[in-house]
Amino acid sequence: MRYIFSLITFVFLAFASFHKKNSARDFVQENIDSTIRPGDDFFQFANGGWLKKHPIPPDQMSWGVSTIVQNQIAERVRTLVEEAANQNAARGTIPQKIGDFWRAGMDTNYVNQQGLKPLKQQFNEIRAIKLRSEIIEKVAKIQTNGYNNFLFAEWAAPADNGKMEFVIHEGGLKLPNAAYYLTNNPQFKKSQDALKHFIFLTLRRLGQDSVTAKKNTNDVYALEASIAKGFGDYDGRLMSVSELQQLTPHINWLRYFKTYGFKQLDSIQVDDPAFFKNVDTLLQSTPVEVWKNYLLYWSVSSVAPLLDNQTFMDQFKVIMSFTGQTQPPARWRMILAFENTILAEPITHLMVQEYFSPEQKKRYTTMVEDFRDAFQQRLENVSWMQNSTKQKAIQKIRKMKFRIGYPDKWDDLTDVEIDSHSLYENMMRGGYHRTREWIAEVGKPVNKDEWKMRPTMMEASYANEQNALTLEPASFIIPNVNSNEVDDAFMYGYTFAGHEMAHGFDADGMQYDADGNRNNWWTKEDEAEYNSRLSKLINHYNQYIAIDSLHVNGELTKRENMADLTGLLIGLDALKKTKQYQQHETIGGFTAMQRYFLGFAFRQCYAVRRERMPTWLMSNLHSPDRIRVNAAVVNIPEFYDAFNVKPGDKMFVPKDSRVSIF
Numbered sequence: 001m002r003y004i005f006s007l008i009t010f011v012f013l014a015f016a017s018f019h020k021k022n023s024a025r026d027f028v029q030e031n032i033d034s035t036i037r038p039g040d041d042f043f044q045f046a047n048g049g050w051l052k053k054h055p056i057p058p059d060q061m062s063w064g065v066s067t068i069v070q071n072q073i074a075e076r077v078r079t080l081v082e083e084a085a086n087q088n089a090a091r092g093t094i095p096q097k098i099g100d101f102w103r104a105g106m107d108t109n110y111v112n113q114q115g116l117k118p119l120k121q122q123f124n125e126i127r128a129i130k131l132r133s134e135i136i137e138k139v140a141k142i143q144t145n146g147y148n149n150f151l152f153a154e155w156a157a158p159a160d161n162g163k164m165e166f167v168i169h170e171g172g173l174k175l176p177n178a179a180y181y182l183t184n185n186p187q188f189k190k191s192q193d194a195l196k197h198f199i200f201l202t203l204r205r206l207g208q209d210s211v212t213a214k215k216n217t218n219d220v221y222a223l224e225a226s227i228a229k230g231f232g233d234y235d236g237r238l239m240s241v242s243e244l245q246q247l248t249p250h251i252n253w254l255r256y257f258k259t260y261g262f263k264q265l266d267s268i269q270v271d272d273p274a275f276f277k278n279v280d281t282l283l284q285s286t287p288v289e290v291w292k293n294y295l296l297y298w299s300v301s302s303v304a305p306l307l308d309n310q311t312f313m314d315q316f317k318v319i320m321s322f323t324g325q326t327q328p329p330a331r332w333r334m335i336l337a338f339e340n341t342i343l344a345e346p347i348t349h350l351m352v353q354e355y356f357s358p359e360q361k362k363r364y365t366t367m368v369e370d371f372r373d374a375f376q377q378r379l380e381n382v383s384w385m386q387n388s389t390k391q392k393a394i395q396k397i398r399k400m401k402f403r404i405g406y407p408d409k410w411d412d413l414t415d416v417e418i419d420s421h422s423l424y425e426n427m428m429r430g431g432y433h434r435t436r437e438w439i440a441e442v443g444k445p446v447n448k449d450e451w452k453m454r455p456t457m458m459e460a461s462y463a464n465e466q467n468a469l470t471l472e473p474a475s476f477i478i479p480n481v482n483s484n485e486v487d488d489a490f491m492y493g494y495t496f497a498g499h500e501m502a503h504g505f506d507a508d509g510m511q512y513d514a515d516g517n518r519n520n521w522w523t524k525e526d527e528a529e530y531n532s533r534l535s536k537l538i539n540h541y542n543q544y545i546a547i548d549s550l551h552v553n554g555e556l557t558k559r560e561n562m563a564d565l566t567g568l569l570i571g572l573d574a575l576k577k578t579k580q581y582q583q584h585e586t587i588g589g590f591t592a593m594q595r596y597f598l599g600f601a602f603r604q605c606y607a608v609r610r611e612r613m614p615t616w617l618m619s620n621l622h623s624p625d626r627i628r629v630n631a632a633v634v635n636i637p638e639f640y641d642a643f644n645v646k647p648g649d650k651m652f653v654p655k656d657s658r659v660s661i662f
Contacts, residue, residue: 026588027481028490028598031605039649042639043629046601056607059330061323064606064625068479073351074336080350081339094346097413100420101343105335111423112308116205118424119299119307123206126295132283135291136251140259142295146431147302151227151279154260156438157269158465159238160518164441166268170231170275173224174301176322176615178231181224187322187611194321196221201314202297219290220297223282230278236271247273248280261439305334306424324609338423342430345411352406356473360483361405364476364495367488367574368402368469371497374573382662389526396504396514401468407451448516460496462503464512469500478602489592492575493599498567505566505662506559507534530661537561537659540635544627547613552623552631560622564632566662568600572638593642601629635659 033048056063085099104110116123126138139151148154149171159165174195175181180188199220203213245253247270257265270276283291300307304315316328328334340347379385379393416433418426441447446465461470475496478486486494503509510530513519522530538554541561545551554561575581581592590598604625608616616624623631633639634651635658645652 027478027485028590028595028602029588031598031602037649038643039645039651041626041630042597042633042643042651043601043604043626046598046629047605050602050605051607056609058326059328061325061612062606062608064604065479065602066606069474069477072477072479073474074333076355077340077347077351078332078336080354081336081347092414094349097416097418098339098343098346098350101339101418101423101426102335103420104418104426105338105423106332107420107423108309108331110421111306112310114422114424115308116300116311118422119303122299123296126292126299129288129292129295132250132288132291133252133255135283135288135295136256137259138295140256142299144260144432144435145428146434150298150302152276156441158446159269162445162465162517164438164444164446165238166262166265166442167271168268168276169271172227172279172298173231174298174318177619178228179618180322181228187614191318191321192221194318195224198301198314198318199297202300202311203293205300205311206296216290216293219287220294223286223290223294226282226286227279230272230275232272232274235273236269237273238267239270239273240267241265244268244270244276248276250280250283251276261436262442265442303424303427306338306427322611322615324611335423338427342416342427342434343413343418346413348406349410352473356405360473360476363483364471365402365404367491367495368404368471368497370574370577371501371570372397372400372402374577375498375501375570378570378573378662384529385526386523389521389523392513392521393505396467397501399467399514400501400504401448401466403451403468403470405471405473409451446516460500462500462509463516464504464509465516467504467512467514467516469497469504471495471497471500487587487592487595488578488580489575489587489595490599490602492571492578493568493596493601494603495571496567496603498570498574499563500567501570502563502566503559506562508559533659533661534558534562537565537661540659541623541627541631544623544631546617546624546627547610550614550617552627553617557621557623561628561631562661564628565635565659568632568636569662571600572596572636591642593638597633597639597642600633604628 031047031050033044033046033052036045036048038045050065054063054068060067081098081102084095085102087095087099089095089099122142125141129135129138136151142150143152143154151172153169153171155167155169156164157167173181175191180191196217200213200217203216203220204210208216239247241253241257245251300311301315304311312328316325319325375397376394379390379397382390385393413430413433417429448466448468450466451470459472460475462468463470476483476491478490478494504512510522510527511518511520513521520527538558538561541552541554541557543551575592575596578592579585585592587595606625608624613624622628630651634653637655639645640652647654
């Protein structure tokens with residue numbers, strides 16, 4: 001998409017008195033909504049111009065800077081994938097796998113001709129179930145192909161002992177969360193009806209007459225709603241297999257784990273044990289035939305995008321009911337997303353060779369090191385922290401690993417067979433490979449060097465057990481702007497570097513030491529003071545209304561809110577040491593300080609449909625983006641000075657009400 005320069009002249013507001021080094025327009029000016037005072041709604045001021053020119057497309061539930069970046073990357077990756085598809089490469093090579101996966105996915109004639117045939121064997125196995133004990137065993141077999149969340153969600157995660165632990169989590173719901181089944185407001189009722197209709201259509205396609213399908217639909221939906229009733233507050237704990245067996249006596253866990261692929265499993269991290277107790281009860285109280293119909297419909301629903309267009313569109317109407325989308329994404333985008341799931345490393349290896357230069361990696365690595373130094377200095381100056389805690393905090397930031405751009409080692413997926421015929425089979429083989437990978441990790445020491453993210457995603461992360469920060473190439477991309485055109489001040493605000501560093505000291509990160517081991521290194525007094533300050537931050541965000549009468553959940557979002565605030569302060573300290581700031585440079589009429597805050601706001605430039613917002617507020621660990629921006633900057637004194645925010649402005653917060661962690 002070509003960047004279109006606005007013809008509207010930028011109007012200086014509260015900061016009109018600042019000296020202007022040059023009047024040439026730049027990409028930052030094009031984002032501004034000059035009808036809004038920065039002290040009334042900074043998010044809208046910084047991003048309103050961009051959002052006006054980029055409305056949410058009908059096939060999307062949300063839209064923003066990050067989606068534009070992902071689209072730019074998708075176009076680049078599509079070019080690489082199509083080139084591979086045209087190579088006629090030797091079987092087993094990376095180009096062959098990449099190209100054949102693409103050809104299989106884009107062959108809609110074959111996919112539509114196949115209909116539900118790829119699931120025939122699975123249907124027959126489900127229909128052959130006679131005993132209740134076979135239900136869970138069948139779930140395990142299906143899960144091994146990467147169907148995760150079929151009834152349970154499972155993965156490997158670091159445990160307190162420094163080893164990888166098997167995690168089993170609540171699952172089995174097609175709607176976004178349990179509230180959709182248990183609350184009868186109009187929007188949730190709309191989604192309930194859409195799901196029931198999809199179940200009905202699926203059972204009809206599986207050969208049931210309309211009367212039988214209607215009755216079975218009601219029974220299956222009632223079962224899924226009963227599963228939802230078991231969802232509750234997180235109460236995870238490590239349990240032995242015998243303890244789990246005692247909790248759920250009607251589930252043969254030894255057989256389940258053996259079917260899944262485990263030769264031996266001593267303990268399991270069980271998230272929300274009450275959920276599994278509820279499933280155990282339902283296995284006894286619900287007729288086997290109802291469970292079989294539930295598994296049949298889930299078999300179709302879980303892979304609907306891999307099947308014929310009718311199946312996909314039937315399911316997509318359910319998605320539309322809670323996202324507000326009016327049409328599905330283009331097929332090539334979906335196939336690219338699937339391919340990125342299975343062949344992520346080979347694809348991204350090609351991409352970074354083309355689009356992420358060593359010079360870029362060097363620039364951003366230097367920038368992140370500047371952030372490290374700034375964070376250390378901030379920690380040294382924290383007045384409320386005792387010296388023993390402070391020294392361990394400094395040690396942690398000094399030992400933090402930085403992964404910028406891409407890993408040095410790549411998984412070439414040698415053992416994954418990919419052909420040009422069946423998208424479904426390619427996904428199943430890839431899913432099986434991924435499942436075998438994490439099963440092999442269970443019981444082994446945490447791999448401190450493993451790169452857990454895909455470089456094609458606009459993402460950043462911090463891993464507690466590795467004390468490592470990861471920034472992907474896409475996290476440095478600004479839509480339609482060459483990297484060498486981006487000044488340091490804007491990039492310092494735009495990057496997630498400070499945010500991810502701060503996660504090492506959030507409510508979870510503070511429980512891990514410099515070596516990534518779970519270890520409480522805080523004095524009781526410092527921990528109490530930290531929690532007191534965090535409580536103020538929680539209350540601060542609780543005040544914000546996202547939509548209608550729905551407030552932000554400050555407790556749910558506390559870790560991300562803390563990282564936003566602390567990350568802003570880290571970047572701000574690093575900014576003050578740059579030449580751009582120290583020489584009082586202005587670009588496009590903005591000072592370095594202003595461009596820093598505008599960069600932060602643009603990073604969060606994102607719009608979400610109203611239909612999606614209730615789900616966001618109930619389940620997303622991040623505050624809505626407008627609030628992420630506005631609620632963070634009002635706690636920073638430099639923001640008030642940069643934009644001349646005064647008492648009487650809508651965003652003004654008195655000094656004694658502002659929140660500070662570090």
